[in-house]
Structures are given as structure tokens and as C-alpha cells.
Amino acid sequence: MKIMIVDDDNTTIFFLERILYRRGFEIVRAENGKVALERIQLEFPDIIISDIMMPELDGFEFYSTLRRSKATADIPFIFLSKKDDPSDQLKGLRMGADEYLVKPFSAGDILGTVDRVLEKSWKIKELKEEVDIAGNLAQIGLGEVVQLIEMSETCGELIVISPCREVLGTVYLKQGRVVDAVSGSLEGAEAFYVLAANTEGGFKFYTHDVSREDKINLQNINLLMEATRLSDESKALQSQVSSMDAKLTLLTSDIP
Numbered sequence: 001m002k003i004m005i006v007d008d009d010n011t012t013i014f015f016l017e018r019i020l021y022r023r024g025f026e027i028v029r030a031e032n033g034k035v036a037l038e039r040i041q042l043e044f045p046d047i048i049i050s051d052i053m054m055p056e057l058d059g060f061e062f063y064s065t066l067r068r069s070k071a072t073a074d075i076p077f078i079f080l081s082k083k084d085d086p087s088d089q090l091k092g093l094r095m096g097a098d099e100y101l102v103k104p105f106s107a108g109d110i111l112g113t114v115d116r117v118l119e120k121s122w123k124i125k126e127l128k129e130e131v132d133i134a135g136n137l138a139q140i141g142l143g144e145v146v147q148l149i150e151m152s153e154t155c156g157e158l159i160v161i162s163p164c165r166e167v168l169g170t171v172y173l174k175q176g177r178v179v180d181a182v183s184g185s186l187e188g189a190e191a192f193y194v195l196a197a198n199t200e201g202g203f204k205f206y207t208h209d210v211s212r213e214d215k216i217n218l219q220n221i222n223l224l225m226e227a228t229r230l231s232d233e234s235k236a237l238q239s240q241v242s243s244m245d246a247k248l249t250l251l252t253s254d255i256p
Contacts, residue, residue, distance in 0.1 A: 001164040003114070004028040004045035006036045006062065007080065008054045012103065016049065019107045020114070024164045033062025040072060046165065047117060049101075049110075052081040052092070063095060076121040078113060080105075118165060122202065132156065133205035142171075142196045143224045145203055150176035150220050156207040160195045165202075169195045172210050178223055179214040188215040189223065196227035197234070 003025045005016050017027050028043045030036035034056040036048075048066075052059035059079055066072040079092040082103035092100045098117040101109060123134075133145070137160075145158065150173075158171040160183075169183030169191055181192035216223065 001047075001118075001166060002026045002028060002043065002045045004030060004036060004040070004043075004048045004050075006030045006033060006048065006050035006054070006059070008032055008051065012051070012080070016110065019110050023111060023114075024162075033057030033059065033065070036062060037065060045075060047076040047078070047114065047121070049078045049080055049114075052079060060091070060095065063092075063097060067096065074121075076117045078117060115163070122165060132207045133203075135203055137198055137201050137203060142198065142203065143227065145205070146171070146173070146178060146220055146224065149173055149205065152176060154207055155210050156205055157210070159204045159206070160198060160201065161203065162198075162201045168198065168201065171195060172212050174210050174214075176220070178216050178218075178220055179210065180212045180216055189218065189226075192216065192223060193227045193230050196224070197231050 001024070003020055005013050005020075005027060007013050007016075008031045013029055017029075021027060028039060028045055030039050032054040033050070036050070037057070050059045050062060054062075057065075059081070063077055063079070066075060066077070077097045079097050079100045080103065081100075098120060099113045101113055132154075133148070135145070142158075142160065149156070149158070153176040155174050156172075158173065160168045160171070162168050169181060169186075171178055171192060172180040172182075178192060180188060181195060183191040183194045186194060218226070
């Protein structure tokens with residue numbers, strides 16, 4: 001996921017880059033609104049964080065220009081300013097910006113704001129896409145979602161998404177039964193186990209006919225039980241390794 005930071009203060013950009021890069025975001029820099037408009041043509045961002053007081057083209061003018069173009073009107077936008085002025089904050093929000101942050105700010109302030117804005121943007125896109133089911137994996141696990149789909153005997157694709165809104169993989173269902181899964185280079189049951197272990201991020205389910213070959217022949221209940229067993233073993237192993245000086249040896253011949 002790509003975030004554009006628009007600010008003429010290198011210290012602010014450096015601080016934001018360190019915080020957001022650790023969260024897994026790709027960073028695009030621009031020193032003012034004019035440069036940002038040029039770079040958007042080459043590196044389209046998923047979200048923009050912009051200062052207000054800048055040379056060439058300030059934050060308000062930059063935001064207004066984006067909103068006049070259909071291609072950029074829906075990019076989530078956060079205003080950033082060191083002016084603790086309620087009138088500026090009100091102006092930014094009335095223009096339609098998603099959030100307004102005042103300098104100085106903490107890492108928690110930035111990450112919390114970005115998460116809220118992305119969550120809001122994600123929900124709006126879901127409404128436009130007419131997603132049948134969508135939710136947060138921190139509130140409902142993938143196993144529970146599969147069970148709900150099984151009860152309705154529905155066909156479709158269950159997309160698993162990271163906290164940064166990147167697609168981690170897809171689970172395919174026919175009449176409510178899991179028949180295949182894909183995650184990176186993994187397919188079948190192995191891919192499903194990896195996806196089922198995610199407890200952060202989100203999911204979307206699209207109802208439609210699925211023509212994929214059945215690569216998973218287990219009943220859902222058996223598949224979910226195995227996913228739970230593997231997850232429990234993984235947590236136990238992580239706990240052991242983190243609590244002592246240990247060396248982990250993998251027998252590659254036993255790895256599928």
C-alpha cells in the first residue's frame with residue numbers, strides 16, 4: 001500500500017517515513033502540492049498526508065485540485081499542520097478531508113489516524129463493489145466466516161486482506177464447502193492454513209459461481225480443526241523459541 005507525504009519540512013517527512021515504513025507502507029515524497037500532482041500521475045497513492053502551509057501550492061489548493069478530478073477525487077486525505085487553529089481544522093474538514101492532525105504528533109496519533117481513514121475508505125469501496133459479506137478479522141475469525149458461508153450453502157470467493165489492505169489470498173467455496181485456496185505460491189489446504197492463521201486485517205466475500213478444480217477434499221469441520229491445531233502448535237513453538245536461547249532445525253525433506 002502506497003502513502004504520499006506532501007510537506008516541505010524534511011524532519012516531518014523523515015519522522016513519518018520511519019513510522020509508516022515499519023507498518024509496511026510504501027512511501028512517496030513530495031515537497032509541495034505542485035510536485036505532488038506531478039508524481040500522482042506516475043505513482044498513484046492509496047492515501048495522502050499533506051501539510052497545509054507550503055510554497056508553490058498549499059495544502060488547501062492541492063486538495064481542491066484533487067477533488068476536481070474524477071481520477072483522484074476519492075483518494076483518502078489527511079491534513080497535517082503545526083497551526084493549532086480550529087478555523088483551519090474546520091475548513092479542512094468542511095472541504096471533505098477525512099482527518100486533520102496537528103503537529104507535534106506521536107507515532108500512535110499517525111498510525112491510529114491512518115487506520116481510521118483506511119477503514120472508512122475500505123467500507124465505502126465495499127458499498128460500491130456490492131460485497132456480500134465483509135468484516136474485520138480481529139472481530140470474527142476466518143473459520144467463523146467459513147462456517148457462516150457453509151450454513152448458507154453459497155458459492156463464491158473469500159478474499160483475505162492485510163491491515164494495509166493488500167490481498168493475502170483467496171479461499172474458494174462451492175455450496176459452502178472450501179474447495180481450494182491460494183496464498184502467494186501456496187495452493188490448496190496449505191494456503192488455507194496460512195490464511196486461517198491471520199487475526200488482523202479483513203475479509204470480503206463475493207457470491208458467484210466457482211469453476212475451479214477441487215484441490216481440498218476435506219470437510220470444512222476437519223479443515224478448520226486442522227487449521228486450529230497448526231495455529232496452536234505454531235504459537236507454542238514461538239513461545240518456546242522466544243523464551244530461551246534456541247536453535248531451530250528444519251528437516252527440508254519433511255516440508256511439502
